[in-house]
Amino acid sequence: MRFGPFEDWAPTAALSGNGRLASFIFEYTQEIEGKVTVLDASDPTDASGLHCRRLNTLRERGAFWDVVLSLGSHKFAAHKVILSAGSEVFFTMFSGSFKEATEKQVKITGDYSAAAFEKFLEYMYKGVLSDSSYEELVELLDLSCFYVVESLKKECERRFLRVGASDVLTVLEAVFKKPCIPEEIHVMATRVALDNWDAVVKSPEWNAFQKTYPHATLMLRSFLKLRGSRN
Numbered sequence: 001m002r003f004g005p006f007e008d009w010a011p012t013a014a015l016s017g018n019g020r021l022a023s024f025i026f027e028y029t030q031e032i033e034g035k036v037t038v039l040d041a042s043d044p045t046d047a048s049g050l051h052c053r054r055l056n057t058l059r060e061r062g063a064f065w066d067v068v069l070s071l072g073s074h075k076f077a078a079h080k081v082i083l084s085a086g087s088e089v090f091f092t093m094f095s096g097s098f099k100e101a102t103e104k105q106v107k108i109t110g111d112y113s114a115a116a117f118e119k120f121l122e123y124m125y126k127g128v129l130s131d132s133s134y135e136e137l138v139e140l141l142d143l144s145c146f147y148v149v150e151s152l153k154k155e156c157e158r159r160f161l162r163v164g165a166s167d168v169l170t171v172l173e174a175v176f177k178k179p180c181i182p183e184e185i186h187v188m189a190t191r192v193a194l195d196n197w198d199a200v201v202k203s204p205e206w207n208a209f210q211k212t213y214p215h216a217t218l219m220l221r222s223f224l225k226l227r228g229s230r231n
Helices: 020-026 048-061 080-086 088-095 114-126 134-146 150-160 168-177 183-195 197-201 206-212 214-230
Strands: 029-032 035-038 067-071 074-078 105-107
Touching (some): 048 114, 067 114, 074 080, 080 114, 114 134, 150 183, 168 183, 168 206, 183 197, 183 214
Parallel strands (some): 067 105
Antiparallel strands (some): 029 035
């Protein structure tokens, strides 16, 4: 799987920086499979979602990029104007007096997988979150908090609320590690764990969880005992 096509593109003046992307957007011009299509901005069927998908296609192809986001050994070609439109943090970073405003490469700090960061970028362009594991949702939630992408944060939280017994320990672990996770998810995950206690303690993740989070394990057992005394 390729995480951003930057390595496959030779940077040239024709593909980078200097306001070329902004000009490209406002002219509603797109290059798909070697053909240039001029879009009619007055066409009511040409929804904003379609433009977002087309802009993401440009990112995936490495066209007209003006910044490279570096995550470990992975590099992601992107466009400052798109990132700035979706995140106040990126806007401040690229428009202020910070060094990132003039540099072509930005180092991404944090323990994120390339797969999760690719989905984060895809969301920044398309406004739609693709199918993600709960492990990826934890990373995406952390990214949304750090870069202040409120709509992504809410979508991650909405998906966390649908967690089942097989993934509840992943969510509970995230609750204890990520301060931005709201209390309602903590309450919901605790309820799911208690409702499916036999399956949870038999899961392969249980031993590692109770060793890493002994106080949380004690809390869960206390809740379970309290629930049993009420029945």
